[in-house]
Amino acid sequence: MNVALYVWQRATAAVMVPMIVVHVAVIFYATRHGLGGADILARTGGSVGWGAFYALFVVAASIHAAIGVRNVLAEWSRLGDRGAGIAASAFGLTLFGLGLRAVVAVTLP
Amino acid sequence: MSSDLKVFLWRGAQAGHYQAFAVPLRENQTVLDVVTYVQRHLDPTLAYRFACRVGVCGSCAMTVNGRPRWTCRTHVSKVVADGGLEIGPLENLPVIKDLATDMSRFFEKWQEAKGAFVPTKTRHDEIEAIAPASAPRLAAAAAIECINCGVCHAACDTVRWNESYLGPAALNRAWTLVNDARDGGNRERLSAVAAAGGCHACHSHQSCQEHCPQSLNPTASIAGLKRRTAQAWLRGEIKARRLEGKA
Numbered sequence: 001m002n003v004a005l006y007v008w009q010r011a012t013a014a015v016m017v018p019m020i021v022v023h024v025a026v027i028f029y030a031t032r033h034g035l036g037g038a039d040i041l042a043r044t045g046g047s048v049g050w051g052a053f054y055a056l057f058v059v060a061a062s063i064h065a066a067i068g069v070r071n072v073l074a075e076w077s078r079l080g081d082r083g084a085g086i087a088a089s090a091f092g093l094t095l096f097g098l099g100l101r102a103v104v105a106v107t108l109p
Numbered sequence: 110m111s112s113d114l115k116v117f118l119w120r121g122a123q124a125g126h127y128q129a130f131a132v133p134l135r136e137n138q139t140v141l142d143v144v145t146y147v148q149r150h151l152d153p154t155l156a157y158r159f160a161c162r163v164g165v166c167g168s169c170a171m172t173v174n175g176r177p178r179w180t181c182r183t184h185v186s187k188v189v190a191d192g193g194l195e196i197g198p199l200e201n202l203p204v205i206k207d208l209a210t211d212m213s214r215f216f217e218k219w220q221e222a223k224g225a226f227v228p229t230k231t232r233h234d235e236i237e238a239i240a241p242a243s244a245p246r247l248a249a250a251a252a253i254e255c256i257n258c259g260v261c262h263a264a265c266d267t268v269r270w271n272e273s274y275l276g277p278a279a280l281n282r283a284w285t286l287v288n289d290a291r292d293g294g295n296r297e298r299l300s301a302v303a304a305a306g307g308c309h310a311c312h313s314h315q316s317c318q319e320h321c322p323q324s325l326n327p328t329a330s331i332a333g334l335k336r337r338t339a340q341a342w343l344r345g346e347i348k349a350r351r352l353e354g355k356a
Contacts, residue, residue, distance in 0.1 A: 002307070002350065006339065007343065010339075
């Protein structure tokens, strides 16, 4: 890991921490009020705010996790720095694609 | 208590075996005394390294019952286990012969971390006034008493699995210079320790701190380098790069 990857990983962590608090609070709210899937989709559908919130989370998580996976691969596999970078980038892009697909699915009206 | 100590010493180079010796047990006896006894009385072909015998030179570090230690300041009574001692060369360094390791890479990494002082003044200039209680001076003072023994290097997991990692000793040295107002090499130094294999490779396991015979805390020094390099990179003062000469 070099300084750029270090800063990106810490910065995305700093973005995610308050978002996780909000996410967990929403989960508590939904369970305590007995909201089902349809109720939640009714609230998130068409919501620009929730769409932006979770899209930002997906971006941060994809970058953060990819850097972490790159480190693990670079240290523990035989891929080397370059191979680990390529594999981790593919992992990050996959997370980004799957995450964004989920965000779109619950926020499109 | 038996009058003899069971001692198992590493013999050979990278490949080798432990050889058993019986050494008279004494009331006050260091691990280095034991090794010296073997070499002088039992087997003169035993290779090991020492110089000062008083914890200053950092030459005599070895692995004693599984832990890296400075042998001249380690009393047998404190580390003996089941009436015996298993003494091997330091880990994470190539073995030359028996208990002597090749420390070339260890010191090359000090060079790669820009561990040499870069003067900014001549003898004709005023001496730089450094307040003893200033934060940089205190940070440097906390890390300066390294004796280059290699114990932290041998104890470090990251050194073990990442050959390019500069290691706790070299980075600790770099941190003392980063805090030295008289030094003029910080841009190059921060750039060197911010590259792949530099301070950001540290996992903060703190084995260096746990084992350092001088009770230094290289992990804290490395954390300082992480902060300082991040600031320098965000300000555009250094670039993210790989270490010179590394694949």
